[in-house]
Amino acid sequence: MVATSPQAGYEAEEEPEHPRPGSPRKRRIDNKKPLRIFQANVGKIPPAHDCALALADSERYDIVLLQEPWTAHTDTRSLTKTHPAYDTFTPVETWDGNDTRPRVMTYVRRDPRLLADQIRPFQTRDILWLTINGMTIVNFYRQNDESDALNILIRWPVPERCLIAGDFNARHHTWQTGQATNRGQEIADWASENDLDLLNTPDIPTNPHGNTIDLAFTNMPLAEAAVEDHLATSSDHFTLSLTLPDAGLAPMQPGRVRVTTDDELKRFAEIVELGAAGLPTADSTPSELDELASALVNLLTSAAKAAGRPTRKGARTAPWWTEECAGAAASFRAIRRLYPLGFNQDVQIAKRDFHRVTRRAKRLYWRNLIDSFTDSSAVFKAVRWLKSPGPFQPPPLQVGDVVYETQLDKANALRRATLERRTADDDIENPWIPVCFPRSIPFPLEISLDEAQ
Template structure:
């Protein structure tokens, strides 16, 4: 021991082990002995921290004799009873993460709800020292302002929040009884083996009981929808085990930091700058044919910045929740900042740093391949607010001015993937009805969204007619970007990602034919979530959707028990919102009803051969309902649906059919489905000048509802005050009391009109009506009610009811009275 203080000890990244010492830093409650104080001082001076468990004996006779020191972050030494070797010294295991390399520290701060007013106050105070963003004239000033605003938020978060070390594990089920049982076991562990064995079993039994009681309470006491869906998602949980090593060129990569660097190179470093254009494609002057506005309104900024669901923050840790809390002080600053970004065609550098969270791709079982991991870019919430505004304007302009193909559906409003699936199904059915052959070729671009070609994208947009101001903004958005990769708690340093194009088209094109997944099964192709087979029987698709829904249904049954479990109302909501949507996904492509028109019009209708499909959906729904209701195994299926208040499989499909038919009648005339609704005209022979019989699902469903004028496609408008809450943030109970006080304060001659509307179905017939009541000084003086057209809705009835009530009040009002 004396030699340890006489010679210079290297403090390189490696642990040091000592023994035979006593000090309060290692064993609380003991006096210094055997130069323990000198070791503690040496640990402080050298920067080597004690990484063992203070107070945990390392010798069978007691006391902490074996010490381990290290300056490696997160290194730790723990006592392992299961690794006992028979020695009088206990077995110690030292864990050194990252093979001794210091990882990037990433401690986040958590701001509780009670501290949000403090954050708002700090931001309000700090903003006073910022310059007026409307006076910014250069890109450098814009970068400096955004960086200062980000630093202001980070200082406020650190001041009001608390450090959240996410690598620690919580045990909410741990109780004082568990702690007492553990102390009893530790007290006799080395002195009385027989009592130690009994105490250990009692401790483990107490832990199991505590865990069981905790999780049962979580399941039984569901209060909100968030709690419900959190518990329903448990069926998708996997293990917390570390991902297997990556295989790159046949060599394994095991270390987490090395895997993160490997994934970064695979995602951001796959290509060279030579794949991009050699010169700047943005012209000095250009003639644009598309409109572009370089200013935003307060309502538009609020809707796209704080009017969105809470998203994951970027590297600045500014969440939507914090922005909402500080919006009173922040809104004018953000409005001016966004306007200057659009006017100067520049994105601040502080908003160009992304954190790429690597998550496993769904359905990929081989986690050792770099292609089994999907990068999710986490950006600044302020930056995403401006990006949403620009993206929505581009999408609406492209849609209303015919910039893109009618078949394009990605990132466009009023279009979805199922629209493309239904369009292809229609084209295939039309071709098959004419005895033609249909070939579907799909293309998967590897890494299409990992990065962008910085110069090719503005060039293509210029060819489409976009203005130069937008091209400069896009070029600024793609220039100077940085990214760091986070994988399993390890984060790489920031790297530039400018020269990392994502799409390289070469002469190699490989076409893989559709193969059967299992011998004896029909070959299928999965496209946009729908499984296609050669004859369009849709059996593979139904089996796939039913399999996903059955996993949720079985999980619901496992949660529900005879004596415990969630409320039946919560489970019923889970079936309606989780099981049914999973079952009915893609019905636009295959379900048009039990019957379809025969090829010969004289034969009327024939079976559509979907009975098997309906039975599979019906049985899956019945399985889920048996988890909702405490019923016998022999309970008839019809009784299950009736008692649970859940539609049967056939009723569910019919509702989906009518919903799609309504969509076909209400989409705008430029939609890709509109030109497929009407059957083609007969050009010769009998029936010339009339339309052919409906041959596809779209043609049949497009004619079952009466035609209505199609809506005009127009971008969303942000009128002044549209973001103002009309309730003022007051809850219903408080507003009711305030209204009663206001009503009692009215003069005794004033007339109050109360009206309402209603809509309901009785025996398949729709009824829509209204009613009103006239009150004077708390006394009812007149009433009225009436029915309106059954094609109307509740809001129509409410408007007519208010009108009729006001009309009646004017007729009966005495002189000098107010209404």
């Protein structure tokens, strides 16, 4: 396991040892908890990017904000690092070089109580906006010699319940003693005008050069930020740990029901058989057919819930992240504590060893997986060719001149575009008129149980 320090303020309030399941007090506890955010610049280093995601998962962070993520591309694909415990959001879906690749990447834990929607008030590869449970989380990166990202951020109207965090590459006396450089005064003025509080502790550096350039601003009360040494990713930036207290969680949505075992199928069939007698009889009117269809759906749904079991999808860890990787990461952090600036030879050797161990672990994992294939079905299951949603979460959807950002709005837009293209005026006037077919289609009147399943 990764050697980490406990997070102060993350433990829940003292409650009865065994709260009564389903009690209002229990529900109130479950629906309020701190939202924990991991922020780091990983410097386009593959092992540092992998390490950031593995550490964030091991420490149960809800959101990961990375700047300068590792990316690559082929003729047909745009590549970056992903993690099975997190959904990946990117400001651009495709890229073909350094001039078009995303310079920020946001990861949101796969938790049904975290509802994330991506918004794009501006087209840019340096800023990524997400709305999560009524909060706006902004991931920001600004390169030293560029001004476009900061110009966009200053023009953007800051909403309520907002957090902006990332690599600002600027200096101002409010976060680092000395003269303002790289438009630091503009950033300070922008924060003041928008009633944004700086979460950084002044003069606590966020890189080995002693500069405080990774910043976090928010207009939410009681938010906190701390530079966490035990979350070092091996890049040349330190990691910020952000906490937003009392973040409201979305209510748990009912999941799918699984009916697969012989006993479950038998029970399902018995319930359907008993309920079939109560189905309404239908003639030929649309209202009667609708009533029959609704009753049939309700019967099948209730039977599945009674006979089956809910599916439980838990977030998984990265399968290649081994004890050896965790040990190498812990060794690197232990040596880095002795030399905080990170320029000592021992630190560089430990960093190189950690990168080597990480690359070897990933290579060995994939080699063993490939060697374990015994037939085509094993290969098919491993690569999941039939179910390839892509590495990124869907961006805002544009239909005509309208842009839809939330999941519900996008679903309704797709429904209207695909299912409501026809109206009742397009129906056949009398669908019961006999039709003479030139030939018949052979079709068995009986269906086996295997076919029905």
